[in-house]
């Protein structure tokens with residue numbers, strides 16, 4: 234057995250090589266960890282305290298239930314104190330300012346923060362699959378295409394530990410939405426679609442929605458919708474926006490490739506290049522309104538809008554973001570008086 238060599242500051246790490254997922258190896262650098270203290274919460278302590286999440290439950294893919302407070306991943310003391318805790322401290326400060334605070338956080342920091350939560354949930358799922366008693370319906374670890382997507386995500390995500398510049402790209406699509414406080418009664422909401430790396434978290438009036446592995450393609454494609462949504466939205470409108478992002482992430486047909494440039498003596502950061510192969514296929518699979526309708530049905534569960542109503546006009550699924558004439562719709566309340 235070879236001794237573990239700690240990585241130097243600019244050396245990248247890939248846990249997908251040999252599938253090195255474990256509660257005894259740092260999720261950022263692979264250093265073996267020993268004690269229970271060598272972990273970090275997936276949802277930071279400040280977040281759990283602020284939104285009383287400790288005992289709230291989250292359902293995993295194998296249908297087992299865990300409490301938020303028990304979601305933890307292995308993290309060595311160096312990565313914890315030098316990388317994870319400073320990131321959380323930065324976001325805790327931003328969260329205190331509410332929406333304007335989040336809008337001031339730079340995009341890489343926001344990507345890393347959302348990425349850390351996403352990755353923590355993903356590792357929890359992967360480790361649960363390794364439990365011989367678990368019987369997941371769709372094992373993540375056995376799906377080569379999914380693993381390729383997770384592995385791609387992990388490349389720019391390493392910026393959490395390694396100083397890194399993304400050369401002329403953003404790794405994911407991030408959206409910051411504002412919930413209309415007059416209509417809003419959910420201080421915290423979280424959901425994800427692991428298979429497409431789509432993710433959403435709501436903190437008071439701020440709703441962050443993201444696809445973390447598309448090099449910003451979905452945000453480009455949704456440029457106008459995002460611009461039109463730059464205003465306080467009714468929760469049902471936010472749910473519709475999320476349905477659009479999640480469905481677009483589902484249609485996304487490409488996985489970016491990432492290429493770190495060789496590090497030269499004296500370098501202080503890794504420069505990451507990227508390439509999307511759009512030669513062999515389309516970037517998006519074709520949009521299908523009936524499938525999009527299913528996505529709306531799921532996101533609108535709270536309001537119990539039946540599918541036939543959503544698809545009454547099959548060419549134009551129900552929308553609360555837009556009027557029939559294509560102008561942004563202002564929704565005071567739902568159902569409308």
Ligand SMILES: [Zn+2]
Pocket residue numbers: 259260261262263264308309310311312313
């Ligand atoms: Zn580490």
